[in-house]
Amino acid sequence: MAAATAPPKPITIYERCRIAPPTDNGATVQSLPLVFFDMVWLHFSPIQRLLFYQFPCSQKHFLETIVPNIKKSLSLTLKHFLPLAGNLIYPLNNSALMPEFRYIPGDSVSVTIAESNVASEYFNYLTGNEPRDADQFYAFVPDLPQPRTEHESGIKIIPLFAVQITNFPDIGICLGFTNHHAIGDASSIVGFVKAWSSIAMQDGNVEFLADNHSVPFYDRFAMTCPIVFVIIYFLNLYINYIKKNVVIINCFTKTLTNKLRATYILTKNNIQKLRNFVQTKKPASITHLSSFTITTAYVWTCLVKSATDAGEEVDDDEPEHFVFAVDARRRLDPPVPATYFGNCVAFGITESTHGQLKGDDGFLLAVRLIGEVISKKVNNKDEILRDAEKWMSKFSSLNTKRAFGVAGSPKFDLYGTEFGWGKPDKFEVVSIDGTGSMSLCNSREFEGGLEIGLCLPNKKMEAFAAIFSAGLEK
Missing domain, CATH: 3.30.559.10 (Chloramphenicol acetyltransferase-like domain)
Structure with a gap:
């Protein structure tokens, strides 16, 4: 069984921007400690998902209607999911400090707006079930922004979520999103995407979240896992990785797999x-x-x-x-x-x-x-x-x-x-x-x-x- 011959994968990047929660919601700094279940995923590769929609769309409609709605609905959804707009704060040289998720007003999500330059048949190739060249999908996967280090405070600041929307002119749209696994499991990320899609469909109405009991719950004290588990995990990471100057939290690199x-x-x-x-x-x-x-x-x-x-x-x-x-x-x-x-x-x-x-x-x-x-x-x-x-x-x-x-x-x-x-x-x-x-x-x-x-x-x-x-x- 040989894979069908795939065309090249060039895309045109129209825009790279940052989308933040609304500034009028009175949001202040939100800090969340990592519980034991989060610690398990600190060194894990980011999770990357793609959704392909068959939706004939001109470049004009894509840029003037689809993109503005995506940006608006994403911003409104982030109002209820502030941690995704924030960062993982990771101590590098002090084992007495614990990692935390932190959102401060002004934090935002990286969003890429793109268009595929290849023939419309390529969309059908990507959305098939038969074996396809795995490397052909990477152009549509958003990159998490690179972590940055604050040497004075001894912390690494690690972005947690990124989005890319790509138009395949006159045939479809691909929505890609990448998240650091430590911020949330499949239940959490899928819950966010469903909330986002519902807000987009309802022209920005966010009231349904409360009406449907879908407002995210953040209380870490509800967890029953012993704090000693958290300490054991982090100390193990600190001793075995950080002190050896090994970066355990990497962005995914789009290396050819030949798979x-x-x-x-x-x-x-x-x-x-x-x-x-x-x-x-x-x-x-x-x-x-x-x-x-x-x-x-x-x-x-x-x-x-x-x-x-x-x-x-x-x-x-x-x-x-x-x-x-x-x-x-x-x-x-x-x-x-x-x-x-x-x-x-x-x-x-x-x-x-x-x-x-x-x-x-x-x-x-x-x-x-x-x-x-x-x-x-x-x-x-x-x-x-x-x-x-x-x-x-x-x-x-x-x-x-x-x-x-x-x-x-x-x-x-x-x-x-x-x-x-x-x-x-x-x-x-x-x-x-x-x-x-x-x-x-x-x-x-x-x-x-x-x-x-x-x-x-x-x-x-x-x-x-x-x-x-x-x-x-x-």
């Missing part, structure tokens, strides 16, 4: 067929058979099985890990409000061996392992944070070449976000290129189906596609 990006769909019928297979083979020993469990287990084992055909040499006793994050808001005791803005995710991790997962019963094994983690730990309030202070050391010990994860969740769906251009034609998580994870969201085309995004080298993608399809035909 392919593809989307795979599991329809509702596909998932039920796989579920029936598990129930027939292991009716008693496997009890947790959610769509998430079935889907991730199937993709994980298909990837493992594709290693040989892709030319990888992996010993049968080589450990294989599957890691996933789960929204912990309602799972904590006491629970945290659904509108809590920040990070509030726990982790599930399970392990097997290459030989076991590529065997005939590999899928059944993966379903059991993932299901057990969800039922015994993730859905157990007494267990969900057990050994949480060791999460970082566990992750750092994994062989990243044999670890597989998930970005996103069907619960945080962006396919319903309208800005006046109709619903999105395609959603892409570009940041999986560097993490080796799969993206996961609801299918736009098939009700009850799930959409899986992968970014892999050519041979690995070919091998995976063949195994993925063959497994559904049995």
